């Protein structure tokens with residue numbers, strides 16, 4: 001579990017995160033949504049300590065990041081898997097070498113053991129026989145699988161993903177979403193995903209945190225999201241064309257259904 005209390009981040013005089021308090025649960029897909037510029041990436045990078053927060057508390061399973069020694073921070077770093085926008089693979093390394101990279105950084109396993117771990121996760125993300133290829137020789141969807149395999153090769157407790165579906169077609173996005181959900185359950189990770197993709201949110205999101213202008217405006221489950229009593233959130237959700245059309249379709253269908261019930265008498269007694 002990751003607990004965040006009153007997290008603030010300024011860049012000079014500009015306050016980007018204005019005091020965020022929330023909790024991300026273990027074994028769940030937690031999603032952060034919000035318009036461009038709402039602070040999602042700064043938030044994720046503050047949790048990762050890429051940015052030093054200006055104030056506030058971040059607790060990783062009870063461990064306060066502000067009170068950690070250098071060694072403890074290094075241990076925490078080894079427990080975190082990350083998938084960043086654009087996959088961020090090393091172009092000069094093969095798929096195998098990319099995936100092995102965190103093991104070289106954080107483990108003292110033998111080469112044989114590392115190789116076995118790499119082959120295990122390659123199977124897990126269904127990369128087939130792409131292991132000897134270079135990133136430029138495989139598709140965007142395959143590159144994303146490599147990035148996920150690299151993120152989980154060290155059995156992380158925490159999995160952070162920034163826009164994992166960016167640049168992917170809807171079909172491949174669904175596959176990546178399902179994979180992230182499956183991994184979260186299998187590895188029992190605390191997974192945090194930044195996304196604009198409402199389809200992902202409604203398919204695999206378990207807890208949703210909505211950021212706006214550096215403030216947490218709403219949080220909850222996807223079941224209550226579409227009826228949330230927050231105009232900004234609803235505007236954001238229905239700004240997706242698909243959602244707009246679905247809403248109109250259901251409104252129309254419901255209306256017709258209701259009219260039918262009210263105006264049509266039952267054809268015979270057994271209708272009830």
Ligand SMILES: Nc1ncnc2c1ncn2[C@@H]1O[C@H](COP(=O)(O)OP(=O)(O)OP(=O)(O)O)[C@@H](O)[C@H]1O
Pocket residue numbers: 011014016034035036037038039040041042043
């Ligand atoms: N290193 C930085 N220095 C100064 N300002 C920054 C820095 N990084 C981000 N910002 C500002 O913080 C705000 C939030 O940016 P952030 O990248 O977190 O938004 P986002 O919600 O992730 O957007 P997107 O969905 O487009 O990725 C923006 O106004 C941005 O200009």
